[in-house]
Amino acid sequence: xxxxxxxxxxxxxxxxxxxxxxxxxxxxxxxxxxxxxxxxxxxxxxxxxxxxxxxxxxxxxxxxxxxxxxxxxxxxxxxxxxxxxxxxxxxxxxxxxxxxxxxxxxxxxxxxxxxxxxxxxxxxxxxxxxxxxxxxxxxxxxxxxxxxxxxxxxxxxxxxxxxxxxxxxxxxxxxxxxxxxxxxxxxxxxxxxxxxxxxxxxxxxxxxxxxxxxxxxxxxxxxxxxxxxxxxxxxxxxxxxxxxxxxxxxxxxxxxxxxxxxxxxxxxxxxxxxxxxxxxxxxxxxxxxxxxxxxxxxxxxxxxxxxxxxxxxxxxxxxxxxxxxxxxxxxxxxxxxxxxxxxxxxxxxxxxxxxxxxxxxxxxxxxxxxxxxxxxxxxxxxxxxxxxxxxxxxxxxxxxxxxxxxxxxxxxxxxxxxxxxxxxxxxxxxxxxxxxxxxxxxxxxxxxxxxxxxxxxxxxxxxxxxxxxxxxxxxxxxxxxxxxxxxxxxxxxxxxxx
Ligand code: NAD
Numbered sequence: 354x355x356x357x358x359x360x361x362x363x364x365x366x367x368x369x370x371x372x373x374x375x376x377x378x379x380x381x382x383x384x385x386x387x388x389x390x391x392x393x394x395x396x397x398x399x400x401x402x403x404x405x406x407x408x409x410x411x412x413x414x415x416x417x418x419x420x421x422x423x424x425x426x427x428x429x430x431x432x433x434x435x436x437x438x439x440x441x442x443x444x445x446x447x448x449x450x451x452x453x454x455x456x457x458x459x460x461x462x463x464x465x466x467x468x469x470x471x472x473x474x475x476x477x478x479x480x481x482x483x484x485x486x487x488x489x490x491x492x493x494x495x496x497x498x499x500x501x502x503x504x505x506x507x508x509x510x511x512x513x514x515x516x517x518x519x520x521x522x523x524x525x526x527x528x529x530x531x532x533x534x535x536x537x538x539x540x541x542x543x544x545x546x547x548x549x550x551x552x553x554x555x556x557x558x559x560x561x562x563x564x565x566x567x568x569x570x571x572x573x574x575x576x577x578x579x580x581x582x583x584x585x586x587x588x589x590x591x592x593x594x595x596x597x598x599x600x601x602x603x604x605x606x607x608x609x610x611x612x613x614x615x616x617x618x619x620x621x622x623x624x625x626x627x628x629x630x631x632x633x634x635x636x637x638x639x640x641x642x643x644x645x646x647x648x649x650x651x652x653x654x655x656x657x658x659x660x661x662x663x664x665x666x667x668x669x670x671x672x673x674x675x676x677x678x679x680x681x682x683x684x685x686x687x688x689x690x691x692x693x694x695x696x697x698x699x700x701x702x703x704x705x706x707x708x709x710x711x712x713x714x715x716x717x718x719x720x721x722x723x724x725x726x727x728x729x730x731x732x733x734x735x736x737x738x739x740x741x742x743x744x745x746x747x748x749x750x751x752x753x754x755x756x757x758x759x760x761x762x763x764x765x766x767x768x769x770x771x772x773x774x775x776x777x778x779x780x781x782x783x784x785x786x787x788x789x790x791x792x793x794x795x796x797x798x799x800x801x802x803x804x805x806x807x808x809x810x811x812x813x814x815x816x817x818x819x820x821x822x823x824x825x826x827x828x829x830x831x832x833x834x835x836x837x838x839x840x841x842x843x844x845x846x847x848x849x850x851x
Pocket of ligand 1: 499500501502503504526527528529557558559562563577578579580582583600601602603633634736738764805809
């Protein structure tokens with residue numbers, strides 16, 4: 354069986370750790386191959402390669418660096434169909450959705466083509482007599498990314514693009530569940546002209562992650578995944594003096610006001626709640642209709658839509674969503690549905706028993722819909738990460754916004770309304786990082802930044818947009834004086850510009 358190793362110094366390198374994990378095909382439960390679970394020594398080898406390659410890459414002028422990104426975009430267009438199929442087969446999402454995963458990553462690469470502009474510093478002419486002040490942004494050196502299974506193209510690209518454009522070398526530790534596409538991305542970058550060693554992929558699990566967190570030559574770590582791991586990585590990386598931005602889990606609410614267009618709302622909710630089997634950090638998992646009449650209308654329209662969701666294998670172009678990523682994920686999600694029933698929530702549509710004919714070993718379940726979920730229930734408090742939507746009824750708008758504000762997570766939120774004043778008030782007061790107004794999944798476009806609040810994010814800068822260039826560069830500020838220099842004598846009072 355083929356074992357996917359590492360990509361170090363521009364070459365495929367077999368692992369010698371002796372540990373591997375199966376890479377599955379969720380749509381039929383078969384084993385596609387294996388991936389190496391690397392060692393700390395293998396990580397160190399990648400760091401040494403990256404450190405050596407970074408010097409020349411940083412010295413390459415930024416326009417030349419971004420020409421590699423331009424070529425990469427061209428090659429990715431050529432590879433689009435094959436990559437989307439590989440992604441769908443390893444992850445379980447449909448091929449159309451896999452194309453979206455790739456596209457949202459490439460949009461960040463497009464913005465990174467503006468790196469020469471985004472890296473410009475500041476300049477003040479004549480800050481004092483004969484004194485000019487200017488700043489420059491310089492790369493950090495070697496930086497690393499640790500990414501989750503659910504967007505195996507988009508999230509690595511969100512990290513690799515700005516890091517490389519800014520002149521860093523990068524080490525990617527992708528999810529061990531779907532490592533195929535990240536590896537292809539590294540190969541395609543090399544083909545696009547990226548020097549060997551500037552982008553390395555080290556496959557693995559906690560051992561490689563811990564080695565990244567402790568390596569003195571890695572200056573910054575970008576993480577995306579579940580909240581407990583995000584918190585762990587943030588603590589350990591920052592304790593070791595690294596920059597860290599760590600994005601975690603979510604419980605995204607959609608507030609539905611009495612004046613919302615109910616057909617549009619239900620369309621939006623179905624896609625945002627059940628697309629990709631709910632395995633998106635920006636999926637809507639809680640619907641909050643305001644007022645009994647709104648709730649009753651919503652439920653009446655939702656039930657038939659959830660019942661008629663089409664679940665299918667990833668290669669079925671007519672499927673709304675595919676299987677979950679692993680058997681354990683399937684069991685975990687079904688366990689949450691069991692818990693919701695036990696806690697007294699009303700299960701209106703039960704997808705637990707769904708079987709996909711001809712794919713009996715795949716990790717499928719149908720859509721589930723709960724009504725009368727309350728804020729003290731486990732299914733409300735915790736991230737389920739499956740095709741399960743909970744309806745929490747609110748009496749008033751103030752109760753609805755309080756739910757979103759009091760929740761532990763604060764990744765995304767949406768309000769559906771025709772009232773501009775309500776929308777404006779909501780956008781201003783809600784304690785969540787990304788807000789949609791009649792937009793169910795408000796993932797900001799690439800030239801804005803992406804990041805949640807509260808337990809959805811640790812660190813102070815967001816992903817992509819201008820923040821990414823701040824995260825992957827350090828600022829140097831130069832105060833220069835010409836031509837008199839210091840020949841007037843030593844100065845013992847702190848200099849001021851008066
Ligand atoms: P995960 O936390 O299990 O894994 C993420 C990464 O951490 C993987 O590379 C994995 O190998 C590594 N890892 C796992 N356990 C570890 C440990 N004990 N020590 C060190 N490293 C470890 O997450 P996942 O299941 O791959 O992804 C789903 C989660 O990611 C969900 O919670 C989802 O909400 C979240 N997510 C968040 C965002 C965001 O931007 N906020 C985006 C996508 C996914």
